[in-house]
Amino acid sequence: MAKQYDVLFRLLMFGDSGVGKTSMLRRFTESEFESSHISTIGVDFKMKTLEIDGVQVRVQIWDTAGQERYQTITKQYYRRAQGIIFVYDITNASSFQRISKWVGDVDEFSPHRVQRILVGNKTDEKPNRQVSQEQGKTLAKSYGMDFFETSASANTNITESFTRVTELVLQAHKSDIDNLIGSLDEYLDRVALEEESPGPQSESSAQRTCAC
Numbered sequence: 001m002a003k004q005y006d007v008l009f010r011l012l013m014f015g016d017s018g019v020g021k022t023s024m025l026r027r028f029t030e031s032e033f034e035s036s037h038i039s040t041i042g043v044d045f046k047m048k049t050l051e052i053d054g055v056q057v058r059v060q061i062w063d064t065a066g067q068e069r070y071q072t073i074t075k076q077y078y079r080r081a082q083g084i085i086f087v088y089d090i091t092n093a094s095s096f097q098r099i100s101k102w103v104g105d106v107d108e109f110s111p112h113r114v115q116r117i118l119v120g121n122k123t124d125e126k127p128n129r130q131v132s133q134e135q136g137k138t139l140a141k142s143y144g145m146d147f148f149e150t151s152a153s154a155n156t157n158i159t160e161s162f163t164r165v166t167e168l169v170l171q172a173h174k175s176d177i178d179n180l181i182g183s184l185d186e187y188l189d190r191v192a193l194e195e196e197s198p199g200p201q202s203e204s205s206a207q208r209t210c211a212c
């Protein structure tokens, strides 16, 4: 199979149940939005290719379950990411307060070069806002993260957020990539065979991702 990208990165999404992680990912990869909430079971993933600085970057984005009961599963993924997107819901103050818990958990397990951004989702719900933009910015700054407010529903800043974290990962790994880029073909061909997205959160996709 012909190689259609130069590098593959793994990104992870974390945040409380219902903040809109799956919705952001579906908006980004499929240009779709569902108003119903079907909680993610364990983990799911989708793929997308971006072009950044002339490099074709394939991103595998892992969407984790926010529900407490899946924490043992999602913790197994912490080490496997080059980039992390922490998400809260601007209409839900407790999802914002719990960002420190998500960041603490991840910091304990993830590699030190991991790139992280903070996202406040659901900006279309202005009348219900409980977390100000300033609070989001301040928290992100305290962690040294870039900050975005997004709406998966209105398609605001979704592409920008995913692109930014991918850019940060690319920058952090640039020297490795320059060294390796000529010899990756065989590896990428193998990965390409495995790259098919499992599609919507079907039981079979959840089982497949849980099994590995």
Ligand SMILES: Nc1nc2c(ncn2[C@@H]2O[C@H](COP(=O)(O)OP(=O)(O)OP(=O)(O)O)[C@@H](O)[C@H]2O)c(=O)[nH]1
Residues within 6 Å of the ligand: 015, 016, 017, 018, 019, 020, 021, 022, 023, 024, 034, 035, 036, 037, 038, 039, 040, 041, 064, 065, 066, 067, 121, 122, 123, 124, 125, 150, 151, 152, 153, 154
């Ligand atoms: N108004 C509005 N609703 C949103 C937005 N993003 C997600 N939602 C809604 O919020 C609910 C939860 O969205 P999900 O994407 O399933 O949330 P999640 O973070 O993946 O939740 P878990 O899988 O349980 O961890 C759904 O009803 C979505 O339609 C948004 O930008 N605006």
Ligand SMILES: [Mg+2]
Residues within 6 Å of the ligand: 021, 022, 023, 038, 039, 040, 063, 064, 065, 066
């Ligand atoms: Mg979900």
